[in-house]
Amino acid sequence: MGNSVIEINQMSKSYELGGETVKALQEVSLQINEGDFLSIIGPSGSGKSTFMNMIGCLDKPDSGEYLLDGKKVNNMKDHELAAIRNVKIGFIFQNFNLLNKLTALENVELPLVYRGLSAKERREKAINSLERVGLGERIHHMPTQLSGGQQQRVAIARALAGDPPVLLADEPTGALDSKTSKELLQMLKELNKRGQTIVIITHDLEVAKETNRIVRIHDGQLYENGGDWFEPSRIYQNGTQEYQEQ
Amino acid sequence: MNLVESIKMALKSIKSNKIRAILTMLGIIIGVASVITLVGVGQGSSQSVTDEIGSLGTNLITLSVNDTESVQLKDDHILEFQELNGISEVAPVVTGRINAKNQDNTAQVSITGTTPSYLTVRNLTLSQGRFITDMDDVLRQKVVVLGSTTSETLFPYENPVGRSVQIEGVSFQVVGVLDSVGTSLGTSGDNVMIAPLSTTQRITQSTAIGTVYFQAESEDYVNRAMFQVQGVLTTLFPNSSDYYSVSSQEDLMETMTSVSDTMTLMLGGIASISLLVGGIGIMNIMLVSVSERTKEIGIRKAIGANRKSILLQFLIEAVVLSTLGGFIGVVIGLGVSKLMEVFSSITISYSPFVALLAFLFSLLIGIVFGVFPANKASKLNPIQALRQE
Numbered sequence: 001m002g003n004s005v006i007e008i009n010q011m012s013k014s015y016e017l018g019g020e021t022v023k024a025l026q027e028v029s030l031q032i033n034e035g036d037f038l039s040i041i042g043p044s045g046s047g048k049s050t051f052m053n054m055i056g057c058l059d060k061p062d063s064g065e066y067l068l069d070g071k072k073v074n075n076m077k078d079h080e081l082a083a084i085r086n087v088k089i090g091f092i093f094q095n096f097n098l099l100n101k102l103t104a105l106e107n108v109e110l111p112l113v114y115r116g117l118s119a120k121e122r123r124e125k126a127i128n129s130l131e132r133v134g135l136g137e138r139i140h141h142m143p144t145q146l147s148g149g150q151q152q153r154v155a156i157a158r159a160l161a162g163d164p165p166v167l168l169a170d171e172p173t174g175a176l177d178s179k180t181s182k183e184l185l186q187m188l189k190e191l192n193k194r195g196q197t198i199v200i201i202t203h204d205l206e207v208a209k210e211t212n213r214i215v216r217i218h219d220g221q222l223y224e225n226g227g228d229w230f231e232p233s234r235i236y237q238n239g240t241q242e243y244q245e246q
Numbered sequence: 247m248n249l250v251e252s253i254k255m256a257l258k259s260i261k262s263n264k265i266r267a268i269l270t271m272l273g274i275i276i277g278v279a280s281v282i283t284l285v286g287v288g289q290g291s292s293q294s295v296t297d298e299i300g301s302l303g304t305n306l307i308t309l310s311v312n313d314t315e316s317v318q319l320k321d322d323h324i325l326e327f328q329e330l331n332g333i334s335e336v337a338p339v340v341t342g343r344i345n346a347k348n349q350d351n352t353a354q355v356s357i358t359g360t361t362p363s364y365l366t367v368r369n370l371t372l373s374q375g376r377f378i379t380d381m382d383d384v385l386r387q388k389v390v391v392l393g394s395t396t397s398e399t400l401f402p403y404e405n406p407v408g409r410s411v412q413i414e415g416v417s418f419q420v421v422g423v424l425d426s427v428g429t430s431l432g433t434s435g436d437n438v439m440i441a442p443l444s445t446t447q448r449i450t451q452s453t454a455i456g457t458v459y460f461q462a463e464s465e466d467y468v469n470r471a472m473f474q475v476q477g478v479l480t481t482l483f484p485n486s487s488d489y490y491s492v493s494s495q496e497d498l499m500e501t502m503t504s505v506s507d508t509m510t511l512m513l514g515g516i517a518s519i520s521l522l523v524g525g526i527g528i529m530n531i532m533l534v535s536v537s538e539r540t541k542e543i544g545i546r547k548a549i550g551a552n553r554k555s556i557l558l559q560f561l562i563e564a565v566v567l568s569t570l571g572g573f574i575g576v577v578i579g580l581g582v583s584k585l586m587e588v589f590s591s592i593t594i595s596y597s598p599f600v601a602l603l604a605f606l607f608s609l610l611i612g613i614v615f616g617v618f619p620a621n622k623a624s625k626l627n628p629i630q631a632l633r634q635e
């Protein structure tokens with residue numbers, strides 16, 4: 001077992017909605033190691049987004065402990081969390097979330113701007129990152145001049161630019177056709193082969209089966225094959241059967 | 247993230263929506279430009295008033311009678327003034343408005359009946375002929391000296407000296423023409439004619455001396471001379487001090503400057519209000535901008551922007567808009583003042599201080615009205631912001 005990059009212990013989060021308490025996460029625990037290629041899969045409303053917000057330091061849990069890259073982040077203040085997001089996490093979103101008024105290069109540079117790097121250093125790193133995703137020729141294109149797949153690659157370049165220990169992808173293929181999705185997953189695989197830790201949040205088993213480790217989430221609880229508390233729900237037994245049938 | 251980066255970012259975002267930026271700046275542009283122009287007009291008129299009063303000499307003392315029934319000045323009173331120490335010249339004045347006519351040319355002018363001292367006391371000069379003399383007054387000669395405009399109106403093609411004009415049907419001989427003195431305190435000093443005191447009293451059917459001008463021997467005697475004049479008046483007309491006033495040029499200057507200073511302040515105040523309205527416009531647009539760019543803010547926050555960076559980004563945008571507007575406003579304000587000066591007779595004084603102040607004020611407005619939207623942006627929850635379309 002490698003070094004753990006993410007260590008979550010007994011994390012809970014609930015929302016108050018009209019007097020009713022929704023337990024979006026119920027004392028979940030998860031350890032992600034360096035070099036893991038992991039997917040978190042679950043149906044709508046299962047708590048995927050909530051969990052991803054926690055992993056991505058966009059939100060704070062009600063209780064539990066979260067160690068990210070050896071740092072305890074569950075009690076951090078807003079500006080500390082911003083700095084953590086900037087350095088430790090590379091986000092990839094379903095709908096790319098590029099800034100349309102900036103060129104590909106400027107988009108990729110943005111996290112480095114907030115990190116306070118010099119213009120020269122930023123540029124070097126951003127170009128390097130864009131070359132890694134095969135867009136070295138298109139650094140001055142605007143997002144609207146790029147295809148969906150290319151835009152998502154710019155987003156990956158942006159996520160990679162600051163060399164974060166974790167890439168966190170939320171439905172990264174959700175807005176792409178199947179061929180482009182395959183290419184994108186291939187690219188993530190390659191990145192993982194070179195040691196990049198990647199976490200994919202998805203509801204798509206096709207995507208999940210490309211990863212090395214599948215964690216299921218259902219009603220705010222985690223289940224993992226081979227884990228101590230593996231209790232597959234019926235939906236996912238079916239899902240697994242479908243997968244096995246293919 | 248440093249300030250230079252923030253400014254670059256703000257400029258980029260302003261550039262991406264030029265028309266909106268210009269419309270937003272318009273309020274500030276108009277505000278700053280009008281502050282500069284209006285304060286320039288106000289200060290210019292204050293300046294020209296002071297210059298005019300100063301050009302009459304600081305030795306001048308004016309006695310104005312507001313009630314000629316209670317205070318009836320006679321020739322022997324005037325003589326009494328002449329006896330006073332420290333006073334070199336005394337010029338009593340009767341005024342009236344009359345119709346003058348030379349064949350087909352007519353003019354409605356003000357006539358000043360006075361003595362030869364008037365020429366010295368009021369610093370006038372002749373372009374042609376002579377001024378009225380003591381003999382003219384004593385003999386009630388029907389002679390007039392014309393102001394330059396009156397001369398041009400009545401005698402457009404000929405030399406008026408030696409010719410005659412009809413004043414209220416009576417024939418007068420023109421003996422001289424004055425040099426132009428320009429517009430003074432809003433009224434033309436050239437649309438006049440001057441005749442002997444006695445003759446004028448008869449033609450206007452009024453003996454009331456409304457004004458007496460005195461010339462002090464020197465500036466140092468002005469206060470003493472005023473005191474003496476007042477003394478004489480108190481003896482002649484006891485308990486009537488409400489019906490006349492004695493003032494020096496300095497008093498007049500002070501009054502006029504305070505009047506035009508008030509005017510300047512008012513004009514500046516009105517213009518400042520438009521600057522304030524411009525600031526509210528900026529706040530309005532920035533608020534729209536924040537809600538339009540909620541997604542952008544969410545993305546920036548997700549990839550590591552902290553509150554301070556977001557606050558700074560939007561605040562700088564507001565400040566850049568307002569200072570850019572302020573700068574354009576300064577340029578336009580100075581340009582408009584220059585044009586007004588060229589194409590009208592208004593004197594406008596340029597004050598770099600006012601321009602700087604207006605500019606700094608626009609900067610301040612950018613900060614004050616930018617803080618609220620910027621703060622709002624910085625407090626957005628990144629999760630909710632990302633969810634926005």
Ligand SMILES: Nc1ncnc2c1ncn2[C@@H]1O[C@H](COP(=O)(O)OP(=O)(O)OP(=O)(O)O)[C@@H](O)[C@H]1O
Nearest residue numbers: 015016017022024043044045046047048049050051
């Ligand atoms: N801000 C919120 N306020 C109230 N309840 C919330 C909030 N966010 C999530 N929830 C609730 O928490 C539960 C988990 O929601 P979550 O968004 O994590 O689901 P999800 O797995 O991402 O679903 P989907 O696949 O549809 O995006 C749901 O029951 C949801 O209604």
Ligand SMILES: [Mg+2]
Nearest residue numbers: 045048049050
């Ligand atoms: Mg979700």
